[in-house]
Amino acid sequence: MTTADYAVTVEGLNKHFGAHHAVKNLSMQIRQGEIFGFLGPNGSGKTTSIRMMCGLLTPDSGSGTCLGYDIIRQRAEVKRRVGYMTQRFSYWEDLSIRENLDFVARLYQVPNRKAVVDETLEELQLTSRAKQLAGSLSGGWKQRLALAASLLHKPKLLLLDEPTAGVDPTARRIFWEELHQLAAKGISILVSTHYMDEAERCHRLAYISYGELLCQGTSAEMIQQRQLTTWQITGRHLVQLNRTLEACPGVEQVVAFGTALHVSGTQAELLRDTVEQHATREGYDAKIIDTSLEDVFINLMKTSEGAFN
Amino acid sequence: MRYFNLSRWWSIVLKEFLQIRRDRLTLGMIGALPIIQLTLFGFAINTDPKHLKTDIVLAEQSEFTRSFISALRNTGYFDIEDALSSQSEADAALASGRAQFVISFPNGFSAQLLKDQKPKVLVEVDATDPTTTANALSALNKVAQSALKRDLNHVVHVVDSNSPYSYELMIHKRYNPEGITQYNIIPGLMGVILSMTMVMMTSLSITRERERGTLENLLAMPVEALEVISGKIIPYIIVGLIQCTTILLFAKLLFRVPFEGNMLTVYAVSLLLILANLMVGITISALARNQLQAMQMTFFYFLPSILLSGFMFPFFGMPKWAQIIGNVLPLTHFNRVIRGILLKGNGWVEIFPNVWPIMLFALTVMLLGVFFYKNTMD
Ligand SMILES: Nc1ncnc2c1ncn2[C@@H]1O[C@H](COP(=O)(O)OP(=O)(O)O)[C@@H](O)[C@H]1O
Ligand SMILES: [Mg+2]
Numbered sequence: 001m002t003t004a005d006y007a008v009t010v011e012g013l014n015k016h017f018g019a020h021h022a023v024k025n026l027s028m029q030i031r032q033g034e035i036f037g038f039l040g041p042n043g044s045g046k047t048t049s050i051r052m053m054c055g056l057l058t059p060d061s062g063s064g065t066c067l068g069y070d071i072i073r074q075r076a077e078v079k080r081r082v083g084y085m086t087q088r089f090s091y092w093e094d095l096s097i098r099e100n101l102d103f104v105a106r107l108y109q110v111p112n113r114k115a116v117v118d119e120t121l122e123e124l125q126l127t128s129r130a131k132q133l134a135g136s137l138s139g140g141w142k143q144r145l146a147l148a149a150s151l152l153h154k155p156k157l158l159l160l161d162e163p164t165a166g167v168d169p170t171a172r173r174i175f176w177e178e179l180h181q182l183a184a185k186g187i188s189i190l191v192s193t194h195y196m197d198e199a200e201r202c203h204r205l206a207y208i209s210y211g212e213l214l215c216q217g218t219s220a221e222m223i224q225q226r227q228l229t230t231w232q233i234t235g236r237h238l239v240q241l242n243r244t245l246e247a248c249p250g251v252e253q254v255v256a257f258g259t260a261l262h263v264s265g266t267q268a269e270l271l272r273d274t275v276e277q278h279a280t281r282e283g284y285d286a287k288i289i290d291t292s293l294e295d296v297f298i299n300l301m302k303t304s305e306g307a308f309n
Numbered sequence: 310m311r312y313f314n315l316s317r318w319w320s321i322v323l324k325e326f327l328q329i330r331r332d333r334l335t336l337g338m339i340g341a342l343p344i345i346q347l348t349l350f351g352f353a354i355n356t357d358p359k360h361l362k363t364d365i366v367l368a369e370q371s372e373f374t375r376s377f378i379s380a381l382r383n384t385g386y387f388d389i390e391d392a393l394s395s396q397s398e399a400d401a402a403l404a405s406g407r408a409q410f411v412i413s414f415p416n417g418f419s420a421q422l423l424k425d426q427k428p429k430v431l432v433e434v435d436a437t438d439p440t441t442t443a444n445a446l447s448a449l450n451k452v453a454q455s456a457l458k459r460d461l462n463h464v465v466h467v468v469d470s471n472s473p474y475s476y477e478l479m480i481h482k483r484y485n486p487e488g489i490t491q492y493n494i495i496p497g498l499m500g501v502i503l504s505m506t507m508v509m510m511t512s513l514s515i516t517r518e519r520e521r522g523t524l525e526n527l528l529a530m531p532v533e534a535l536e537v538i539s540g541k542i543i544p545y546i547i548v549g550l551i552q553c554t555t556i557l558l559f560a561k562l563l564f565r566v567p568f569e570g571n572m573l574t575v576y577a578v579s580l581l582l583i584l585a586n587l588m589v590g591i592t593i594s595a596l597a598r599n600q601l602q603a604m605q606m607t608f609f610y611f612l613p614s615i616l617l618s619g620f621m622f623p624f625f626g627m628p629k630w631a632q633i634i635g636n637v638l639p640l641t642h643f644n645r646v647i648r649g650i651l652l653k654g655n656g657w658v659e660i661f662p663n664v665w666p667i668m669l670f671a672l673t674v675m676l677l678g679v680f681f682y683k684n685t686m687d
Contacts, residue, residue: 056529056686075684076311080531090526094331095324106320107530133331 007032007157007188008053010064010071015048015057022048024211026062030157030190030204035183037202038192041301045211046192047087050159053190054084067157080108083155087162087192089142091149093135097126100134101149108153120148140171147178158182160191164198176201196294207297209304219293226299228252229268230291231275233261235284248274253302255295264295312533321532321540325514329544335510339548343555346502347495347563361445363387363410364399371419380452381412386445399433409435409442410449418476428476446480453478495564496651497620499556500643503579504586504614507549508607511590514541515682516603525686534682538595538675542587549583550576560651569654578646578664585639585671592678614640639667 008030015023023045030036038046051057053066055075063070069077091100101120105113121127124144134145143163150158160179164172176198183189183203191202199205199219206216215222233241238261245254245263250270255262265271279286329335363381367374381387387410394402394411402408411433415421421428432449434442453476515537518524527537553576560566589610597603615621617635635641642663649655649663657664 051686054529056525058685058687076531076533079529082529084526084529086522086525086529088522088525090522092324092328092523093521094328099324099327103320103324104530106323107317107532109314109316 005032006030006065008064008066008190010049010053011062013049013052013059013062013064015045015052016060022211023052023059026208026211026213028206028213028216030188032188033183033186034203035179035189035191035201037199037205038190038208039194039199039205039297040192040208044208046208047161048211049208050084050161050190050192054082054159055079056084080153081155081157083150083153083158085146085150085158085160085163087165089146091134091142091146094133096131096133097121097137097145098130100145101152104149105152110153116152120152124148140167143167143171143175147175151182156187158187158189158191160189162192162194164193164195172198196297199293199297207300209301212304214300214304215296223291223293223296226291226296227266228264228291228295228299229266229271230262230264230289230295231271231279231286232257232289233263233275233279233284233286234259235279241278241284244278245274248278250274253295253298255298262289262292262295264291264299313535314533317532318536318540321537322543325541325544329548338506338510339551342506343502343552344559346505347498347556347559359385359445360388361386361409361442362402363389363412364394364402364408365389366394366396366399366411366413368414368416369418373419373422374414377452380455381449384445384448384452386448403433403435410445422476429479430476432478432480434480449480450478495560495566496647497618497644499553499560499579499647500582500618500640501615501620502556503549503552503582504640505611506552507545507583507586508590508593508610510548511542511545511587512593512597512603512607513600514591515594516597516600517594520599528684528686534679534684538591538678538682542584542591545587545590546580546583549587550580553579553583566651568651570650571656574657574660575647575650578643578650578660578667581664581667581671582639582643585667585674588671588674588678592674592681595678595682614638617641619644636666637670639670642666 006029008028010029011027013023013026014021026045026049028049038049040046048057052059053064053071055066055071055078058072063072065071066078067081069081071078092103095103098117098121101117102113105117110116118127121130126141126145134142137145147160147163150160164175167175172195179189179191180201191198193199202219204216204218205222207214207222215225217225235241238256238259242254242256242261245251245261250265250267250272251263251274252265253263255264263271263275275286365378378389382389396413399408399411399413403411411431413431413433415428415430418428418430430453432446434446515524518527557575561568590607593603593606593610597606613634617631618638618640619635620640646655646660646663646667649660
């Protein structure tokens with residue numbers, strides 16, 4: 001693939017805040033027209049990375065392009081072409097919905113501004129509330145307004161920073177349907193998120209922890225890279241078993257999933273011995289299952305925490 | 310142009326207008342602040358203080374000196390003790406500030422007056438605070454013209470009003486002879502009020518966007534520093550001109566400040582002062598991380614403006630270093646210009662030496678503002 005096939009490429013990005021190394025050697029590629037999921041716990045450097053990509057922060061070192069424009073030297077070009085939705089709602093709460101859209105459309109010099117704004121209000125089903133102040137909208141509506149506003153200038157790349165945080169499940173589902181429609185039109189989307197179900201909806205993923213990119217690829221690739229064997233155990237007294245298993249050889253993590261435990265580890269033989277020793281004889285039901293993305297993320301998180309503590 | 314695009318700039322201007330319209334606090338400040346400040350300062354810093362302590366040094370009493378003194382008392386400006394002082398006592402009173410005026414009648418005043426020898430009455434004024442004594446002095450001059458006319462008529466039957474039987478007032482301004490300007494305060498107050506409101510309102514404007522998180526959005530959009538900075542101040546220019554009109558109306562109707570010069574010139578230099586202060590405000594708001602810092606910086610600018618511009622203390626009475634700082638500040642020059650226009654009827658030729666420093670200041674601060682307003686979040 002050439003750089004022309006990528007919406008975003010960054011190489012070795014670093015960012016410090018004082019002594020704190022917030023992003024470490026980040027290299028990442030987002031292909032044209034894909035939905036790229038950016039995962040990681042709070043404070044892992046997702047927002048900082050996205051800000052560097054859209055020209056809001058200057059990296060201490062490293063390089064990159066966004067839609068073919070240099071993220072350091074051609075910021076103005078990048079800003080003109082990228083749609084960015086901030087983590088926190090950042091439209092003007094003392095302006096009405098229409099005034100916000102109108103301001104953004106003017107600023108980007110959108111042709112046929114009035115028609116575009118009217119159309120957007122129509123699509124948002126906010127025409128009747130166009131005069132309402134943006135600050136009076138609920139979380140879900142704010143998020144839809146923010147998405148619509150960031151799409152006014154028809155960007156080829158969308159950078160969405162935790163767009164669905166604090167939004168109810170139905171609104172999230174609708175939001176993701178919209179993202180897939182946009183991707184189908186050829187728009188590339190980077191979306192950071194906490195939610196596992198959202199991770200599954202992405203074409204490709206990256207996982208970042210303590211500023212370090214630990215893993216990137218499709219969900220299948222990520223599951224494969226991690227080489228985890230996972231056992232599912234059902235039965236009674238799972239809480240007690242959970243505690244026992246955690247200290248056993250070969251067990252890297254035990255996670256309770258409803259009425260079952262997922263026990264995972266990279267050393268398959270050792271794990272089998274442990275599971276057979278503890279879980280089979282006392283009337284439990286244990287079987288090997290496909291490792292899920294969630295197991296992988298929990299594993300990534302545990303390993304990186306272990307490395308830092 | 311790459312760094313300035315008219316339609317992007319206009320989008321900022323419109324947005325600011327809409328936001329000011331909804332901001333009750335700002336609207337209140339625009340309307341009420343000049344009125345409150347004018348009435349507070351205008352009356353508290355009394356432009357027309359009465360009952361100024363006056364000592365009389367008198368060698369001999371006569372009908373003429375008595376009626377002169379009672380005429381002085383009647384003006385209300387002079388608080389005259391019945392006891393007379395010696396010249397040395399009077400001098401000490403003036404030096405210590407116990408008396409603002411000392412009036413000395415020469416030996417043989419009445420006799421000289423009647424022989425038409427034009428006796429000289431010496432008036433010594435403490436002029437450290439020129440505005441305190443200005444009105445009293447003019448009252449004194451009026452008294453001098455009329456007080457003794459009736460008495461003299463009575464004695465020598467003077468018919469003609471240009472009486473040859475007269476005396477001379479010798480006014481001796483002590484301690485600050487050059488500082489006397491009438492109506493100093495109100496025109497000076499105009500500059501102070503404009504500076505205060507303009508800087509206060511704009512110094513919060515970018516800071517507020519930063520604190521509300523909207524700055525991140527603005528920065529992510531393709532808008533340049535010059536567009537943001539100049540776009541944000543436009544609505545405040547109009548606000549400033551409205552305030553300017555309020556103050557001028559008050560000056561004319563309530564304080565009866567004379568309007569000698571051209572009003573267009575008054576508005577032109579006021580506009581210049583407004584611009585200079587808006588630049589200061591917007592630069593502060595580009596620098597400040599939060600509203601507290603913005604307020605602190607505002608006061609850091611504001612204190613020398615009030616103290617060193619000649620508004621509080623007579624400019625040429627200040628030490629050299631204070632004059633140097635004062636000369637940088639736009640308020641210093643504005644005070645001179647506005648007094649020149651309103652009180653002396655100055656035109657562009659006379660005021661220009663004080664106009665270009667304001668222009669230079671505004672331009673410099675604007676460049677600083679554009680420099681400090683970063684297009685990134687770094
Ligand atoms: N402007 C800043 N100044 C100082 N530290 C910052 C700043 N922005 C982010 N950080 C720190 O950098 C780290 C990464 O933050 P962030 O990129 O917001 O993470 P995430 O978006 O993944 O939650 C955090 O520890 C945060 O405290
Ligand atoms: Mg974040």
